[in-house]
Amino acid sequence: MTDTPVLQARGLNKSFGAVVAAADINVDVPTGERLSLIGANGAGKTTFVNLVTGYLKPDTGDILLEGRSIARRNPRQITQMGVCRSFQIPQLCEGMTPRQNLLVAVGASRPTFSFFRPVGAEGAGEQVTELLDRFGIAAYADRPVSELPGGVRKLLDIAMALVRHPKVLLLDEPTSGVSSEEKFGLMDTVMAAVSNEPVTVLFVEHDMDIVTRYADRILAFYAGEIIADDKPDEVLSDVRVQRYVTGTAK
Amino acid sequence: MAQDSASRILTTAVFATGALFAVGFLLPNWMLFTATKAVGYGLVALGIVVLMRSGLVSFGQGLVYCIGAYTSGLVASRAGITDVFVLLIIGGAASTLVGLVVAPLIARYRSIFFAMLTLALSMVLYGVLVKQNWIGGSDGFNVPSPTFLGWAPELWAADMALYGVAVLVAAIAATLCRFYFQSMPGLVAQAVRENELRVEYLGTSVFRITVRNFVIAAGLGGIGGTLNGLTLGHVDPLFSFWTTSGEFVFISILAGHVSVVAVFFASFALELVRSFSNRYFPDTWQFMLGAFLLAVILFLPNGLGSLWDEIRKRFGRDTKAKPGSTAPVSDAPGKLAERKEPAE
Numbered sequence: 001m002t003d004t005p006v007l008q009a010r011g012l013n014k015s016f017g018a019v020v021a022a023a024d025i026n027v028d029v030p031t032g033e034r035l036s037l038i039g040a041n042g043a044g045k046t047t048f049v050n051l052v053t054g055y056l057k058p059d060t061g062d063i064l065l066e067g068r069s070i071a072r073r074n075p076r077q078i079t080q081m082g083v084c085r086s087f088q089i090p091q092l093c094e095g096m097t098p099r100q101n102l103l104v105a106v107g108a109s110r111p112t113f114s115f116f117r118p119v120g121a122e123g124a125g126e127q128v129t130e131l132l133d134r135f136g137i138a139a140y141a142d143r144p145v146s147e148l149p150g151g152v153r154k155l156l157d158i159a160m161a162l163v164r165h166p167k168v169l170l171l172d173e174p175t176s177g178v179s180s181e182e183k184f185g186l187m188d189t190v191m192a193a194v195s196n197e198p199v200t201v202l203f204v205e206h207d208m209d210i211v212t213r214y215a216d217r218i219l220a221f222y223a224g225e226i227i228a229d230d231k232p233d234e235v236l237s238d239v240r241v242q243r244y245v246t247g248t249a250k
Numbered sequence: 251m252a253q254d255s256a257s258r259i260l261t262t263a264v265f266a267t268g269a270l271f272a273v274g275f276l277l278p279n280w281m282l283f284t285a286t287k288a289v290g291y292g293l294v295a296l297g298i299v300v301l302m303r304s305g306l307v308s309f310g311q312g313l314v315y316c317i318g319a320y321t322s323g324l325v326a327s328r329a330g331i332t333d334v335f336v337l338l339i340i341g342g343a344a345s346t347l348v349g350l351v352v353a354p355l356i357a358r359y360r361s362i363f364f365a366m367l368t369l370a371l372s373m374v375l376y377g378v379l380v381k382q383n384w385i386g387g388s389d390g391f392n393v394p395s396p397t398f399l400g401w402a403p404e405l406w407a408a409d410m411a412l413y414g415v416a417v418l419v420a421a422i423a424a425t426l427c428r429f430y431f432q433s434m435p436g437l438v439a440q441a442v443r444e445n446e447l448r449v450e451y452l453g454t455s456v457f458r459i460t461v462r463n464f465v466i467a468a469g470l471g472g473i474g475g476t477l478n479g480l481t482l483g484h485v486d487p488l489f490s491f492w493t494t495s496g497e498f499v500f501i502s503i504l505a506g507h508v509s510v511v512a513v514f515f516a517s518f519a520l521e522l523v524r525s526f527s528n529r530y531f532p533d534t535w536q537f538m539l540g541a542f543l544l545a546v547i548l549f550l551p552n553g554l555g556s557l558w559d560e561i562r563k564r565f566g567r568d569t570k571a572k573p574g575s576t577a578p579v580s581d582a583p584g585k586l587a588e589r590k591e592p593a594e
Contacts, residue, residue, distance in 0.1 A: 053451070075451055076451075076454065076455055079450075079451055079452065079453035080453045084453075085451060091445055091448040091451065092444075092445065092448065093444035093445050093448065094444060094445070095443075095444050096441070100437065101441075103434070103437055104438055104448075104449070106434070107434035107435065107437055107438040107454075108438050108441075108449060108452035108453055111454070113433065113434035113435055114434075115430050115433045115435055115436070116256070116429050116433065117433060117434075119432060119433065119434055119436075119437050121434075122434075160448070160452065161451075163452070164453060
């Protein structure tokens with residue numbers, strides 16, 4: 001086990017005109033941590049996710065994955081290096097079934113698949129079946145994605161991101177659009193699914209109950225800055241977090 | 251399982267090739283010619299289907315069709331190499347090379363921009379060729395009759411031999427494309443049409459997939475062009491004209507992207523409709539073609555290739571999804587029959 005954090009952000013800055021989306025962001029994320037990003041809309045959480053996954057390039061600063069810079073790489077290269085993500089609006093192949101979506105993910109993760117062997121060969125079918133079971137969506141495996149409930153779509157999106165066995169998994173609002181009764185079930189499923197993987201999980205979340213229950217540590221964002229970085233209890237009792245993020249300040 | 255699938259495809263291809271070749275002996279001469287020409291068109295359209303599966307349509311396949319026809323035609327007429335197999339390889343290789351050069355330049359464009367760029371390139375070639383008087387300018391030039399591994403048949407035998415080669419080439423191309431479509435790389439290419447962003451975030455290059463598909467389409471276009479140059483015995487710049495490219499798109503839409511065999515049926519159907527309409531409705535045959543296409547779009551929105559699924563659906567035969575089936579659910583109505591409802 002190495003002491004180098006799996007993910008490091010060093011002096012990240014990103015502006016869109018006069019709007020500062022990331023202001024001198026410095027973060028170390030140890031391997032295996034469950035880190036939650038909280039903040040009001042426009043605070044810079046998704047910008048941070050987009051910077052880490054290569055969708056945006058920082059104006060200044062650097063992002064290191066196991067000590068290697070990824071800040072100037074494109075999303076595909078960053079994914080290949082081991083940073084995978086799910087999306088606030090699940091990015092699925094709507095004309096396919098969940099099984100086909102996962103087969104696509106498996107096919108994309110292994111460029112060595114033969115052009116002359118059918119889909120599902122070379123262990124891909126078994127891998128997909130295992131993922132469907134692990135995420136509890138096997139019953140939906142052959143239904144059209146367009147007919148799936150919101151929670152299942154979220155799980156499928158996350159399962160696709162996990163196919164590569166990433167080092168870092170970023171979940172952008174995994175429970176948004178999911179009913180309040182389903183949220184904990186969904187997060188339980190996700191956390192159980194990743195429990196056997198050596199993966200570090202960063203998730204953007206607005207529900208403080210979810211954050212408290214599933215995060216080891218919280219980063220609270222406000223106006224592009226990190227205003228608190230500590231264990232959940234500490235962060236949620238911080239006055240500035242209560243004022244600018246949770247709105248619970250008296 | 252995988253071997254079963256592969257051997258089934260190969261067996262079907264061998265039997266279909268044999269049957270189509272045997273049918274050739276029963277066909278009148280004009281229909282042999284029509285069928286051979288339809289295969290040439292079908293090969294180019296098959297290339298468009300490869301592109302269509304990843305969400306792109308080329309309006310300029312006349313470019314590679316013409317490159318294949320001109321290169322093989324020039325080799326035959328100037329260098330005296332008339333063996334059909336050598337010419338097919340040369341024509342296919344020339345267009346593949348052009349595809350390798352062009353594809354990286356256009357692979358970042360999508361939808362109408364991709365279509366118009368390909369169209370523009372084909373029209374540039376047309377403009378260049380009409381000015382080249384050393385190869386006939388706008389009149390083009392004649393291509394000598396092909397030989398077949400040293401055999402130089404005449405009259406009916408020549409037509410039959412060329413038809414046989416066309417059937418063989420079509421079978422090989424369709425089989426290879428079928429393997430590709432149902433492979434993992436084929437499924438990932440299909441996912442590009444559905445959600446490019448997701449494919450990139452899964453770690454695969456959409457650009458590379460587009461280049462690969464364009465190069466495959468170019469190779470098929472070159473072989474199709476060579477075949478039709480030899481069938482017609484003449485090539486001219488119209489091979490690269492936009493109306494020719496439009497016909498390839500017409501065939502592809504008619505066939506849909508579900509079946510590789512449907513492309514050749516669609517091509518043959520187009521040739522027949524054109525032949526008969528031209529004869530019986532000389533002033534309105536384009537109208538007939540348009541009506542034919544409209545009927546297909548209305549009643550078979552996924553093209554002739556989805557006809558089999560539609561028949562099975564209509565007569566109650568389940569087309570249940572097989573695990574790993576590459577057919578998108580939207581292309582296979584009826585797949586949900588007999589499926590157990592998941593517990594909510």
